[in-house]
Amino acid sequence: MKSSKAVAFGGVLLVSLVVAACAPKEETVVQPEETAAQVVAEPVPGPGVLTAVADLAAATGGTAQGRVTFIQSGDTVDIEAHVSGAPAGSLGFHLHETGDCSAADFTSAGGHFNPTHAAHASPTATEHHAGDFGNIEIGPDGNGTLQLSTTMLSVAEGPSSVVGRAAILHQKTDDLNTQPTGNAGARIACGVVALQPGSAPTGAPVTPPPAGQ
Ligand code: CU
Numbered sequence: 432m433k434s435s436k437a438v439a440f441g442g443v444l445l446v447s448l449v450v451a452a453c454a455p456k457e458e459t460v461v462q463p464e465e466t467a468a469q470v471v472a473e474p475v476p477g478p479g480v481l482t483a484v485a486d487l488a489a490a491t492g493g494t495a496q497g498r499v500t501f502i503q504s505g506d507t508v509d510i511e512a513h514v515s516g517a518p519a520g521s522l523g524f525h526l527h528e529t530g531d532c533s534a535a536d537f538t539s540a541g542g543h544f545n546p547t548h549a550a551h552a553s554p555t556a557t558e559h560h561a562g563d564f565g566n567i568e569i570g571p572d573g574n575g576t577l578q579l580s581t582t583m584l585s586v587a588e589g590p591s592s593v594v595g596r597a598a599i600l601h602q603k604t605d606d607l608n609t610q611p612t613g614n615a616g617a618r619i620a621c622g623v624v625a626l627q628p629g630s631a632p633t634g635a636p637v638t639p640p641p642a643g644q
């Protein structure tokens with residue numbers, strides 16, 4: 432008993448001495464800069480602007496061609512289409528659900544891409560197919576350009592991804608009303624949307640590894 436009390440007392444004395452010894456150093460305040468370095472860095476997009484491209488090729492006997500570019504920034508996809516060799520006028524332009532332009536009339540591309548099960552309408556309407564891009568104004572020289580932005584699509588993998596879909600230019604004007612096609616007539620140019628190589632964020636696979644199944 433006595434000896435253990437003595438040890439306990441000695442311990443208290445030791446602690447007291449240590450505290451006393453440290454006391455004068457309290458003036459040395461830890462610099463707050465040490466926490467500043469812990470601020471979480473913004474995700475660096477780097478080369479990782481997600482881009483996908485569709486090269487439009489004409490139907491048999493046609494001359495319309497073009498290129499559609501999809502660039503994803505955050506939740507928004509900016510779409511830009513350039514068409515040449517097309518008949519002058521306002522021509523329906525959509526993203527169709529199946530990336531297959533193999534049929535002569537491009538019906539292999541299926542219907543308008545519509546992951547939200549909305550009705551066909553203008554891209555500026557409150558609700559519309561995600562693939563409703565409205566019309567491209569084609570000038571007398573056969574050239575036309577369309578630019579629009581949407582949050583209904585992604586370039587990244589997911590249920591609303593444009594990759595593996597088909598961009599299609601029509602022979603007639605999309606009336607933005609007739610269900611489910613806009614009555615835009617024949618399909619005169621088609622292109623499968625493919626992820627642009629090297630556009631994925633650093634560290635993310637550009638293409639999924641072979642499934643081996
Ligand atoms: Cu279409």
Ligand code: ZN
Binds near residue numbers: 543560
């Ligand atoms: Zn539609």
